[in-house]
Amino acid sequence: MTGLPDAIGKRLPRRDAADKLAGAARYTDDLTRPGMLHAAIVGSPYPSARILAIDTAAARALPGVKTVLTSADLPDRRWGLFVYDETPLAAGVVRYVGEPVAAVAATDLATARAAAALIEVDYEELAPVLSIEEALKDGAIPVHPEFDGYEKRPDLGFERVNEIARQEFSEGDVEAAWGDCDVIVEGVYEVPSQSHVYLEPVSAIAEFDRAGKLTVWSANQSVYKVQATLARALDLPMARIRVATPAIGGAFGGKSGVTVQPLVAHLARAAGRPVRLTLTREEDFMAMRRRHPATVRVRTGAKADGTLIARDLEIVYDGGAYAEDSPAVLGFGLLMARGPYTIPHCRLRGRAVYTNRLRAAGFRGYGNPQVTFATESQIDELAGRLGIDPVELRLKNAVETGGRWIGGQTITSCGLKQCLTQARDAAGWTGKQRKSGAGAEANGKRRGIGVSAFAHICGLLGTSATVRLLEDGTVTLATGAVDLGQGAEAVLAQICAGALELDIGRINSAPVDSDAAPYNWSTGGSRVTYMAGRAVVQAAEAVRAQIARHAAELFECAPADIEIRPGGRAGIVGVPEKEIGFGEISLRAHYQSGGPIIGSGALVYDGQAFDTKEAIIRNYPFANIGTYVFGAHVVEVEVDTVTGKVEIVRAWMAHDVGRAINPTEVEGQIQGGFVQGAGYALLEELLWEDGQPINPSMMDYKVFGALDLPLDIHPIIVEDPEPSGPFGAKGIGEPPLVGAAPAIANAVADATGLRLRTLPMTPERVLDALDAAAIGGPEPPAPDRDPEPTPGA
Amino acid sequence: MTGAGAVPVDITANGEPLTLLAGPGATLLDLLRDGAQMTGSKQGCNSGVCGACTVLVDGKTARACLMLAADCAGRSVVTVEGLDDDPHAAALREEMAAAGAVQCGYCTPGIAVALTGLFRDAAAAPDAETIRHWLGGNICRCTGYVAIVEAAVRAGQRSVGADAGAQTP
Numbered sequence: 001m002t003g004l005p006d007a008i009g010k011r012l013p014r015r016d017a018a019d020k021l022a023g024a025a026r027y028t029d030d031l032t033r034p035g036m037l038h039a040a041i042v043g044s045p046y047p048s049a050r051i052l053a054i055d056t057a058a059a060r061a062l063p064g065v066k067t068v069l070t071s072a073d074l075p076d077r078r079w080g081l082f083v084y085d086e087t088p089l090a091a092g093v094v095r096y097v098g099e100p101v102a103a104v105a106a107t108d109l110a111t112a113r114a115a116a117a118l119i120e121v122d123y124e125e126l127a128p129v130l131s132i133e134e135a136l137k138d139g140a141i142p143v144h145p146e147f148d149g150y151e152k153r154p155d156l157g158f159e160r161v162n163e164i165a166r167q168e169f170s171e172g173d174v175e176a177a178w179g180d181c182d183v184i185v186e187g188v189y190e191v192p193s194q195s196h197v198y199l200e201p202v203s204a205i206a207e208f209d210r211a212g213k214l215t216v217w218s219a220n221q222s223v224y225k226v227q228a229t230l231a232r233a234l235d236l237p238m239a240r241i242r243v244a245t246p247a248i249g250g251a252f253g254g255k256s257g258v259t260v261q262p263l264v265a266h267l268a269r270a271a272g273r274p275v276r277l278t279l280t281r282e283e284d285f286m287a288m289r290r291r292h293p294a295t296v297r298v299r300t301g302a303k304a305d306g307t308l309i310a311r312d313l314e315i316v317y318d319g320g321a322y323a324e325d326s327p328a329v330l331g332f333g334l335l336m337a338r339g340p341y342t343i344p345h346c347r348l349r350g351r352a353v354y355t356n357r358l359r360a361a362g363f364r365g366y367g368n369p370q371v372t373f374a375t376e377s378q379i380d381e382l383a384g385r386l387g388i389d390p391v392e393l394r395l396k397n398a399v400e401t402g403g404r405w406i407g408g409q410t411i412t413s414c415g416l417k418q419c420l421t422q423a424r425d426a427a428g429w430t431g432k433q434r435k436s437g438a439g440a441e442a443n444g445k446r447r448g449i450g451v452s453a454f455a456h457i458c459g460l461l462g463t464s465a466t467v468r469l470l471e472d473g474t475v476t477l478a479t480g481a482v483d484l485g486q487g488a489e490a491v492l493a494q495i496c497a498g499a500l501e502l503d504i505g506r507i508n509s510a511p512v513d514s515d516a517a518p519y520n521w522s523t524g525g526s527r528v529t530y531m532a533g534r535a536v537v538q539a540a541e542a543v544r545a546q547i548a549r550h551a552a553e554l555f556e557c558a559p560a561d562i563e564i565r566p567g568g569r570a571g572i573v574g575v576p577e578k579e580i581g582f583g584e585i586s587l588r589a590h591y592q593s594g595g596p597i598i599g600s601g602a603l604v605y606d607g608q609a610f611d612t613k614e615a616i617i618r619n620y621p622f623a624n625i626g627t628y629v630f631g632a633h634v635v636e637v638e639v640d641t642v643t644g645k646v647e648i649v650r651a652w653m654a655h656d657v658g659r660a661i662n663p664t665e666v667e668g669q670i671q672g673g674f675v676q677g678a679g680y681a682l683l684e685e686l687l688w689e690d691g692q693p694i695n696p697s698m699m700d701y702k703v704f705g706a707l708d709l710p711l712d713i714h715p716i717i718v719e720d721p722e723p724s725g726p727f728g729a730k731g732i733g734e735p736p737l738v739g740a741a742p743a744i745a746n747a748v749a750d751a752t753g754l755r756l757r758t759l760p761m762t763p764e765r766v767l768d769a770l771d772a773a774a775i776g777g778p779e780p781p782a783p784d785r786d787p788e789p790t791p792g793a
Numbered sequence: 794m795t796g797a798g799a800v801p802v803d804i805t806a807n808g809e810p811l812t813l814l815a816g817p818g819a820t821l822l823d824l825l826r827d828g829a830q831m832t833g834s835k836q837g838c839n840s841g842v843c844g845a846c847t848v849l850v851d852g853k854t855a856r857a858c859l860m861l862a863a864d865c866a867g868r869s870v871v872t873v874e875g876l877d878d879d880p881h882a883a884a885l886r887e888e889m890a891a892a893g894a895v896q897c898g899y900c901t902p903g904i905a906v907a908l909t910g911l912f913r914d915a916a917a918a919p920d921a922e923t924i925r926h927w928l929g930g931n932i933c934r935c936t937g938y939v940a941i942v943e944a945a946v947r948a949g950q951r952s953v954g955a956d957a958g959a960q961t962p
Binding site for chain 1: 818826831832834835837838839840842843872873874886890891892893895899902905921929930932934935937939940
């Protein structure tokens with residue numbers, strides 16, 4: 001192959017768009033099974049309470065009700081991703097408002113909901129743990145008194161009551177290094193609880209056949225995680241469970257674990273009929289998942305010339321009532337906490353804690369947005385103190401290809417500097433920058449511009465793929481990579497077409513079904529293009545080798561003399577007229593010699609391991625993780641000093657993706673991720689009062705609409721090919737969200753001279769900061785720049 | 794979602810007269826999805842905020858989740874499934890597919906119906922500002938809206954009023 005094959009780097013339209021545009025795509029709630037029952041749940045009204053009694057008699061008596069379940073009807077089998085603390089229905093106590101306590105299956109949804117409303121639960125209220133402080137204080141009430149008895153895999157070291165995880169990732173000697181610093185900045189940053197708000201509420205259908213095999217159709221990010229957890233929850237061998245994937249209406253990490261599938265399977269088992277449960281939006285808000293809110297304390301020191309020397313960071317994530325993915329979210333946040341800079345002395349420590357609020361879990365960015373908001377805000381504060389341009393300070397310290405990540409891994413590809421300079425230049429940075437809050441005010445509105453630089457990974461865990469040559473020389477590709485809507489199916493098909501040098505029209509993508517598709521850990525961690533793409537290339541190469549063997553036999557030459565030609569032909573090198581089509585070879589393989597041609601690829605992430613001699617790595621949850629991706633955002637904002645509203649005027653988001661397999665899909669990830677991140681920065685926050693969620697609806701929890709953002713949000717694709725990636729490609733799913741909030745906060749600081757260290761930057765918070773600065777109030781946010789005037793200073 | 798006490802409701806759905814059973818409190822969305830098996834209209838929030846259930850009722854855009862089924866008796870409803878022969882929808886489908894304006898697709902039917910409604914009534918191709926305002930009640934969590942708006946502008950240029958055909962290759 002010389003150069004890139006036709007299918008790579010092309011803006012090919014996705015095949016799933018046609019059905020989606022016509023309303024013909026089928027999501028879980030669109031599916032029915034013969035005899036299917038409809039389910040409803042009863043949620044806890046208290047953040048912490050003991051269940052004294054549940055009276056289901058009236059519900060059971062309602063005509064049409066087939067099954068009512070409480071935890072008393074279920075086996076005592078818990079599951080989880082690291083700590084096995086979850087049950088399908090609250091057992092003995094409830095730990096958050098909305099936690100499912102009972103469930104009903106009935107012949108229609110109205111009856112199921114009517115029956116659920118008839119279930120009476122007697123509770124004894126208990127004192128709840130509603131904050132990180134309450135969770136960790138001396139004498140704290142344990143959210144899980146039985147925690148010590150839970151199975152944990154692996155056991156990650158739990159030192160205090162309510163600690164889900166405690167980890168450290170450190171290098172150098174931070175305490176000694178402060179003396180080498182000319183400037184040290186310190187700050188505490190608070191980030192909120194963001195809700196995924198995938199537009200499709202969580203839904204699942206479960207059905208047992210008469211031989212006892214369970215089939216589950218559900219909104220998921222990994223049929224294999226669901227299959228493994230169902231096996232544990234229902235005490236079934238995995239071989240007796242099939243997990244299938246209808247269209248998925250967005251997930252963003254919120255469907256990455258197991259949600260309602262075990263409950264629905266229990267209902268189906270008890271009823272002896274298929275059962276579907278689709279959560280209402282309010283139930284989904286209250287009972288599913290959210291981004292971890294966190295408190296981040298960071299101290300960073302530098303030389304007068306801008307050389308970064310030391311960082312001390314401590315983060316506490318509120319994990320909510322169940323551990324779910326908290327240990328991994330914490331671990332990944334720490335891996336990102338040095339940022340994409342060379343900082344020789346780093347002490348990065350963190351904890352995740354239980355509280356009596358909704359469980360937190362993976363959410364696009366996976367612990368990174370929390371950390372990067374703090375660290376990238378602080379880099380700008382440092383730039384202000386040093387009097388160095390924020391882009392220049394970042395460029396000066398930015399890691400490069402061949403450089404070293406914290407923990408000792410060598411960075412195998414890095415387009416970070418190109419991202420910074422391309423975003424800066426596209427934005428006309430030098431002409432607009434550095435208002436420093438001092439000028440540019442018109443009608444009470446001030447403009448400012450901000451930058452962020454950041455990294456992520458795209459390599460972790462295991463995956464596999466098969467490529468099968470059909471009798472006519474077309475191809476069926478099977479991977480286990482669930483397409484959440486981001487275009488994984490299209491991109492993997494393009495990689496397959498590229499690796500076989502075929503037209504995309506000859507590639508068929510098999511559905512992701514645990515009975516048929518090869519294993520993939522999950523669609524998450526921005527890993528599918530890179531990890532599943534590598535498996536697809538391996539499988540395609542195996543097919544190419546078999547095709548070459550057939551051609552060599554037919555042409556009576558050595559396989560080494562055979563070349564695969566674009567368009568599905570194999571021929572003798574240097575002899576253009578000697579060639580044969582894939583279809584003829586496949587027929588030969590099927591009916592005459594050798595057997596059908598199937599190639600497979602399989603790998604588990606194989607990057608360089610961390611160097612535990614150089615770094616202190618405590619209780620780390622990942623066996624191996626890496627292959628770094630990079631980005632930089634520049635955002636221009638307008639701050640209305642009368643209303644406090646922050647508007648995004650323009651944004652440029654540059655991302656190093658190694659190679660854009662499909663630039664249109666990459667741009668879609670960049671724009672969509674940036675807008676979710678802008679929501680995190682300015683708008684979105686799940687709120688509780690006394691443990692009660694107060695905005696669990698789309699009326700009260702707002703996300704950005706088409707009118708709230710400009711069209712001037714410009715993706716910039718940077719391609720620094722990754723040697724291990726499929727055609728050089730890396731990942732893109734999560735990073736666009738990560739960089740948004742700090743760039744926006746830095747732009748707000750540029751516009752106003754005020755540093756907001758709490759997200760979201762709502763109008764109220766902006767006005768409070770402006771007021772505090774104007775009246776010299778009790779604790780005005782510190783200005784970034786000491787020597788320059790700030791409003792009211 | 795019928796349950797006890799269901800009553801028959803006569804509506805015209807995508808040109809076809811139907812008599813469907815509606816339970817007490819059932820919405821037009823329930824009627825379409827459960828009664829007529831037209832599952833293209835999606836339930837995202839059931840409170841009129843997200844727009845995934847947008848349909849045309851007597852030619853005007855409406856939130857099917859907010860309309861009581863019983864109040865729709867005698868009305869003509871067009872859902873995303875009824876747009877297959879609509880030239881505006883055809884242009885829109887092509888442009889949205891080409892622009893990467895479709896990701897998870899859950900908001901897509903509502904957006905397609907809303908924009909088709911706009912194009913049908915428009916005298917001239919709507920500009921980006923008009924389209925952004927028109928889509929103010931259709932939440933998309935995936936795309937960031939830019940690709941949708943840009944595709945809609947092009948589709949309008951191809952299919953609306955005096956401009957129609959001007960941009961068609």
